[in-house]
Amino acid sequence: MVNEVSQWLAEIQTLQQQLQVLGQERDQAYASAANWRRLYESESEQRRNDSERSQTRIRALANQLTMFQQAPVTGEASSDLRQVLADVNQVESVDELRSQLTEALTLCDQLSSALKAEQFAHEETRQSLTTALGDTIDVLSKELACSSPD
Numbered sequence: 233m234v235n236e237v238s239q240w241l242a243e244i245q246t247l248q249q250q251l252q253v254l255g256q257e258r259d260q261a262y263a264s265a266a267n268w269r270r271l272y273e274s275e276s277e278q279r280r281n282d283s284e285r286s287q288t289r290i291r292a293l294a295n296q297l298t299m300f301q302q303a304p305v306t307g308e309a310s311s312d313l314r315q316v317l318a319d320v321n322q323v324e325s326v327d328e329l330r331s332q333l334t335e336a337l338t339l340c341d342q343l344s345s346a347l348k349a350e351q352f353a354h355e356e357t358r359q360s361l362t363t364a365l366g367d368t369i370d371v372l373s374k375e376l377a378c379s380s381p382d
Contacts, residue, residue: 258375262375272364
């Protein structure tokens, strides 16, 4: 009988140790999830701020464009236009004009490529954050399911 009691006590101790280890693992998982949540919230806040600044800039540029389209060419715009016309008039040959046009088109292509690369990088970042968020939600769901009393 004493032998059975000792076995039961040993088994109870083993189970208590296992519970303690599982509790520590659960606490680590919660800490990890909290860390991922904090990182996601920080990144999303930064993205929201960037988006708001971009939207503000877009509205300002759209207003400027509307203003330039409606206003007659005078003042500063007139001087810029005069400068461009003067540069074109200084071109001595069609070949030189073609050369300048080629340079301008090359620059336009480079800027377009840079924009496309930035858009691609933005999409990759968005997908990475979405995946990380989904993984975190899965871990939290599993933890909540495991820790729920039946």
